Amino acid sequence: MLDNRAFDIIFREARTHNGWLPKPVPDDILRELHDLMKWGPTSANCSPARILFIRTKEAKERLKPALSSANRDKTMAAPVTAIVAYDLKFYDFLPKLFPHNQTARSWFTSDEEVARITAIRNGTLQGAYMMIAARALGLDCGPMSGFDNAKVDAEFFAGQSLKSNFLCNLGYGDPSKLFNRSPRLSFDEACKIL
Amino acid sequence: MLDNRAFDIIFREARTHNGWLPKPVPDDILRELHDLMKWGPTSANCSPARILFIRTKEAKERLKPALSSANRDKTMAAPVTAIVAYDLKFYDFLPKLFPHNQTARSWFTSDEEVARITAIRNGTLQGAYMMIAARALGLDCGPMSGFDNAKVDAEFFAGQSLKSNFLCNLGYGDPSKLFNRSPRLSFDEACKIL
Numbered sequence: 199m200l201d202n203r204a205f206d207i208i209f210r211e212a213r214t215h216n217g218w219l220p221k222p223v224p225d226d227i228l229r230e231l232h233d234l235m236k237w238g239p240t241s242a243n244c245s246p247a248r249i250l251f252i253r254t255k256e257a258k259e260r261l262k263p264a265l266s267s268a269n270r271d272k273t274m275a276a277p278v279t280a281i282v283a284y285d286l287k288f289y290d291f292l293p294k295l296f297p298h299n300q301t302a303r304s305w306f307t308s309d310e311e312v313a314r315i316t317a318i319r320n321g322t323l324q325g326a327y328m329m330i331a332a333r334a335l336g337l338d339c340g341p342m343s344g345f346d347n348a349k350v351d352a353e354f355f356a357g358q359s360l361k362s363n364f365l366c367n368l369g370y371g372d373p374s375k376l377f378n379r380s381p382r383l384s385f386d387e388a389c390k391i392l
Numbered sequence: 393m394l395d396n397r398a399f400d401i402i403f404r405e406a407r408t409h410n411g412w413l414p415k416p417v418p419d420d421i422l423r424e425l426h427d428l429m430k431w432g433p434t435s436a437n438c439s440p441a442r443i444l445f446i447r448t449k450e451a452k453e454r455l456k457p458a459l460s461s462a463n464r465d466k467t468m469a470a471p472v473t474a475i476v477a478y479d480l481k482f483y484d485f486l487p488k489l490f491p492h493n494q495t496a497r498s499w500f501t502s503d504e505e506v507a508r509i510t511a512i513r514n515g516t517l518q519g520a521y522m523m524i525a526a527r528a529l530g531l532d533c534g535p536m537s538g539f540d541n542a543k544v545d546a547e548f549f550a551g552q553s554l555k556s557n558f559l560c561n562l563g564y565g566d567p568s569k570l571f572n573r574s575p576r577l578s579f580d581e582a583c584k585i586l
Contacts, residue, residue, distance in 0.1 A: 199530035204398050209431040209525065225585060232583050236576040237403040238520065241537040241558075243574045249583045257586035291581070295574055319516055319537065319558065326432065326520030331403065336393035343435040343513065364435075364513065380437040380489055382430040387485070389426050389443045391419060392451035 208333045215338040215367070216272050217375025223253075223277040223337065223368060231331050238327035240320040242302055243295045246288035247324035248360050250281040251368075260353050266344035269365075276340065276367035281350060282328065284321025286314060287359040321363055329366060338371030402527045409532040409561070410466050411569025417447075417471040417531065417562060425525050432521035434514040436496055437489045440482035441518035442554050444475040445562075454547050460538035463559075470534065470561035475544060476522065478515025480508060481553040515557055523560060532565030 206212075228251050236245070252261055258274055261281075265273050273279050289306040296302040306313040329339045342365045350362040400406075422445050430439070446455055452468055455475075459467055467473050483500040490496040500507040523533045536559045544556040 200394075200398050200401060200528040204394050205428060205528065207394060208402075208528070209428045209521070212431065214433045228583070228585060229579050232579045234399060234403045236582070237406065239408045239523065239533065239535050241535075243576075245577050245582070247582065251583065251585045253585060291577060295577070297574065298571070316537070318512065322513055322516040323520040323523075326517040327403070327524070329433065329517075330521070330524050334394040334399060334402070339433065341433050341435075343510070377492070380491065382437075383439050383485060383489070385423050385426045388430070388439070388441065389422070389445065391422060391445045391447060 208330050212333050213338070213371065213376050213379065215340045215369075215371030215376065217372035218272075218276050218367070218369040219372050221277070221370040223370075227335055227337065228278070230335055231328065231337075234331035234334065235324060235327040238324060240323060241316055242292065242305075244288050244292065244316060244320055245295055245324065246284040246317040246321040247328070247363075248283045248285050248321075249328065250283065250354060252279040252281060253277070261350070264346040264349035264353065269342045269344045272340065273342070273365070273367055277369035278367070280328065280366045280368055281354060282321070282325040282363045282366060283355065283360045284317040284363055285360050286317050288317055289313060317361075318363070325363060325366070332366075332368055336370075337368050340367035340371070341365070342367070402524050406527050407532070407565065407570050407573065409534045409563075409565030409570065411566035412466075412470050412561070412563040413566050415471070415564045417564075421529055421531065422472070424529055425522065425531075428525035428528065429518060429521040432518060434517060435510055436486065436499075438482050438486065438510060438514055439489055439518065440478040440511040440515040441522070442477045442479050442515075443522065444477065444548060446473040446475060447471070455544070458540045458543035458547065463536045463538045466534065467536070467559070467561055471563035472561070474522065474560045474562055475548060476515070476519040476557045476560060477549065477554045478511040478557055479554050480511050482511055483507060511555075512557070519557060519560070526560075526562055530564075531562050534561035534565070535559070536561070
């Protein structure tokens with residue numbers, strides 16, 4: 199198992215950041231991030247998440263009109279903003295991803311709603327793996343749902359089978375810009391043992 | 393950041409298990425699991441995941457009719473099966489969870505579809521946090537979508553606002569029962585830097 203320091207880094211002391219230190223995020227660490235998160239489990243190894251790492255000023259300007267006012271400035275200032283998306287046609291990779299059953303693709307091509315739910319559920323699990331992997335690599339995260347998904351999809355995924363899920367700023371957080379930490383549910387509020 | 397051993401435990405060497413060693417999972421570790429996973433980020437700290445840990449023979453028998461044939465025997469044999477659910481009325485906890493804005497509840501009570509998407513997205517992120525936290529605590533996971541959600545909801549959540557998302561067996565995995573590991577997408581197949 200992990201030690202206390204690791205528990206702190208990935209869960210207990212990790213915070214959602216709003217301000218960013220002027221420290222760049224090199225491409226290499228984004229590749230390391232994918233090399234970790236890709237191992238997280240998905241149903242039939244379907245791996246539907248697709249990530250667009252927005253880093254240049256030009257790409258950020260394309261994202262800007264889709265951001266809610268509360269998320270605009272901090273996102274424009276972040277070293278990288280990940281558009282965490284899922285591919286509704288993830289099943290085209292199943293012959294590679296699920297090699298021991300070459301009929302797996304047909305489970306999804308035969309039922310669009312099953313494919314959609316599978317893409318959303320597993321693409322979201324992978325979004326969480328991405329955030330934990332980022333923290334494990336020493337990065338901080340600032341995930342956000344406050345944006346216009348349709349605008350992002352039209353701007354970045356027109357004519358493709360990709361849909362945006364959530365956004366996540368990535369970089370090295372400025373602890374002076376943190377809000378106070380909010381309380382969590384107790385075990386008895388969230389869980390039950392039967 | 394974490395070290396290589398920790399990367400292996402939570403991502404690189406962690407596997408989806410199908411067979412379980414005869415080693416019990418005490419209640420205390422389920423409480424520790426919640427004490428870690430609860431810190432993972434959710435939108436407006438909404439924390440919609442609810443987990444039912446199915447452990448007794450009686451509770452497992454109630455789950456059994458909802459399981460797909462491929463998942464039945466391994467689930468009946470697992471020390472614990474978590475029903476990872478989400479609460480469509482998660483917003484009733486927002487006055488506690490998001491104390492600095494006492495109007496947050498109304499963002500969701502005014503739009504049932506926004507509430508539903510928020511519950512699914514964030515409840516699924518928390519499901520991933522649960523699996524990573526389990527691995528961090530030395531447990532193994534066996535997540536599954538192959539079951540009848542409606543049957544589970546009718547049996548365990550009748551008259552409640554909870555909906556099942558996925559199942560996850562928890563325990564100490566038997567490495568001799570592992571399948572070969574399937575390949576993952578490359579960075580260039582899953583990601584792009586703009």
